[in-house]
Amino acid sequence: MGIVSGKRALVVGVANDKSLAWSIAQALAAEGAELALTYQGEILEKRVRPLAAQIEASVIGELDVTNDSQIASVFSKLNDKWGGLDLLVHAVAFAEREDLRDRFLTVSRANFAKSMDISAYSLVALARAAEPLMEARGGGSILTLSYLGAVRAIPNYNMMGVAKAALEACVRYLSIDLGSKNIRVNAISAGPARTLSSSAIRDFHTMAHEVEARSPMRRGMKPEEVGTMAAAILSDLSSAVTGQTIYADVGYNIVGF
Ligand code: NAP
Secondary structure (H helix, E strand, O other): OOOOOOOEEEEEOOOOOOOHHHHHHHHHHHOOOEEEEEEOHHHHHHHHHHHHHHOOOEEEEEOOOOOHHHHHHHHHHHHHHHOOOOEEEEOOOOOOHHHOOOOHHHOOHHHHHHHHHHHHHHHHHHHHHHHHHHHOOOOEEEEEEEOHHHOOOOOOOHHHHHHHHHHHHHHHHHHHHHHOOOEEEEEEEEOOOOOOOHHHOOOHHHHHHHHHHHOOOOOOOOHHHHHHHHHHHHOHHHOOOOOOEEEEOOOHHHOOO
8 A cells, every 4th residue: 555545636737757746646656646637728738638547547628727717617627637636746847948947136026926826825726726625625735846046046047946945935834834733744855856847047057067076975866855745744643743844855955064
């Protein structure tokens, strides 16, 4: 029996087989959860469907996290399908390419708002939609993904660092709102991994190389290590853990120089 056997999970943020959300979905499936995935637009649907088939997950529908009617529709379909929800994975972020390089100072008002909406507010919107479904199951567990740039100024991470700082604060406030309903909210702060999103960050390879050279474990983080950590945090094995940002970064965050 797996550590999330019998749990029903929604995973948002699978774009392809490099996505951290895909590593998490695979780990949850391996640990016995039943999964539903979403996609954003027709191109991603074509990529997500074959991946979902590999782990016998259902594709519950299209979900652009800035679209409230799509959020309502996805959670209503989940309610019809399962009558509740145990686990929610939020692995979504966005910043314009121009705001992931050079000076943070130059970010426009519109780009700042869009990045905060997709990368931080969306966790609040999804948690609010998940609340009644999790209550129906006697509780639940919500997980999002962050990065060290939330708490340290990392060259080029710029706008995304500010959005991740807001996201980590959202985790803390949501955990207070939902804790008495036995719903936990946590973040994993992952090390650098080569994905579609991270390829937009200028000089990403330097970030990754730094971790390999200087982290206590002297290697990079493997995406599957985010998956297994996510399964552990989402599972009842972590029943006293909420409001936390937990580092799965081969220890890089503790190193001075
Ligand atoms: P990814 O595969 O590109 O996943 C990012 C996902 O966000 C994609 O599925 C993307 O879909 C989705 N997304 C963007 N805007 C959206 C919207 N409006 N509505 C719904 N989905 C939207 O990259 P990833 O690296 O795995 O990122 C997953 C999470 O991990 C992000 O929060 C990221 O910040 C975090 N993280 C990544 C790293 C890393 O080094 N890769 C490290 C720490 C934390 P589209 O492709 O359609 O835009």
